[in-house]
Amino acid sequence: MTEGKVSSLADATKNLIRNLDDDRPIVIDAFISNEVPELYAQTRYELINLLKEFRAEAAKRNRTIEVNMYDGIDLFSDDAALAAERFGIEPVTRTFREKGAYTQKQLILGAAFRSGLEKVTVPIFEYGIPVEYELVRSINTVASGNRKRLGIVKSDANLMGGVVMSGMQMQRIEKHPLIDELAKQYEVEEVDLTAPISPDMYDALLAVQPSSLDPQQFDRLVTAIQAGVPTAIFEDPRPVGASYITPTGDPKQAGGGFMGMGGGGPQPKGDIRSLWSVLELNVPGSAAAQGMYAPDLAWQQHNPYPALEAANELWLFIDEALASEPGESLSDDNPITAGLSQVLAIFAGGVEAKEGGKLKHTPLLSTGPVSGTLDANSVRQILSGSATLAQEIQGINPRMPIAMAIEGEAESDAEGEEADESAAANNGIKVVYVADTDVILPEFLIIRADPKQMELRLQLQNVTFALNAIDWLTGDTSFIDVRNHELNFASLKMIDARKEQANSQVRKRSRDFQKEFDETIRVAQEKIDTELQSLREEVEKLQEEREDGEVPQSVLQEKLTAFQIKQENQQRMLAVRRERMERERDQKIRDVRREADQDVTAIQNQVKTLAVALPCFPPLIVGIMVFASRRLRERENISKSRLK
8 A cells, every 4th residue: 555565565476476386385484683783674674574475475375384483582592592503594793884983783684494395594684685585586496396407607707616827826716606696596507518518408508708718618609509598698898807807809818837837828719709690799899919809898978976986987887867768778678677777887898789680689788878989999098097088089879788688590500419419409599698797796796785885875786687687598587576676665855865965975074084194195205205315315426426436435334324214214204104194084084974973863863753742742732622622612501600
């Protein structure tokens, strides 16, 4: 009945409950501590309400979902011990800022799901991830014993983790957190493409930077795509978040031999243009060294987060706020992006559909009205500081797609044994092509769980986009609607405005303090250099005279010692001054944050006071009116003499 429908289930959730096996009851044990931080208060409220809705909806559909709610438990109670010992749900520590200072608090906010021998545990419901989605996915996992298979193509990206050469040292690459997220829904397996892939081996493939594969592996991937294996491709002309990933147009260097010695030089790579030809894509770019091709990079003038100072025109905020009509920036024509509002791509390329092609191309992510492309040489000039974006821009090319959904029939032109094996069951091409790998950086999973970090309140939906793409490829789209079903909790606009004003003031004054600090240190350093300059000139003059034999070595040595002592003393004094100023700067920033928090707390307390006091007045006024009315009616039939 409410506008936000914060206690209502999505239609996809109701369908899932309706299709549950009535012979396999599901038991949910939820554990919630008596105190949760303010950031998790909404998540706690949502979890309790939705669990009640799940139980009620299941009862209406003659399905059994038993909910055991352990609400308001103490961190050291028997219920907390039960959660830890039986389900592995333990108190987690989170850092929060309160009254200008950072503090750590522990909370319990998890649930365990059981059905038969299947069990899934959610140790913590992060406030940035939709609770309904976590519940639905966990219930579906324990309710159905079979999971679809997702193959992760082994490439430079090393999504499953590994070891790479970085300079002369080995670098350990941790498993990408996106893999853990996918493993909650799919059976995930690494694929090294040492043998052909038949269409029935995997429900979908995930290939990040396939251009880094050797020619034989690359050809097997293309053959699998032609054979109808649904594939998500993330191909980046210039990866930013992972330096070990070879850009599309750069030669791939060998990792080195023993102890990093020997075996160097360029290594053969697959020709990415053959994949573009199969997918009927045009990629703006130019020829590069060693017969390779360097895609252009897209740029765009739009930053919805001014406080994010690291962002520039090569950070592409694909934002529905830039669209002149719905679905122009994030397509409404495909369930992957339908309902999404903002995705960030960094140093991404552009992709266009070839004219007259047979495949169906649906742009998923497109740049805004003030955007275009830059060639690789222009980007190098900008990054080196020798040119600016304004100098390198050759023109505007608005609405450039950077991601495509591609479907349709295509004939395989492969030859030999691999073609025979792959052509057995051609279901048609089904590909999601994204001209960026940074769109799935691990940092985006952190932002998804904690969107209010750095006080920026980021609304990026990169992880949702990636998960939706995999679901669409596997045909398991039931979770997409649930994942996109973000509840709209009403808030007090006055308090939100005051918070934003306070945060803006904190950022501004913090920048001012930093500028003041940098300027003071610069002036102090220049003063030291000036004071030492005269002594430095004397030393240089004595060195020249010493070479001519006019000055004894002892005189020169004495002057050098004096210069070194004075230089060390000056640098020591500067270091002490720097440390003192850093403490003063940090203290000023803490004071500003504390004042901002106190200001917000004051208005919150005012609202709370009014919320308690104001509801008393209407019934009081009604009571007075009723009392006065009755008294007047009582006096109507009484003679005036009796009233005296």
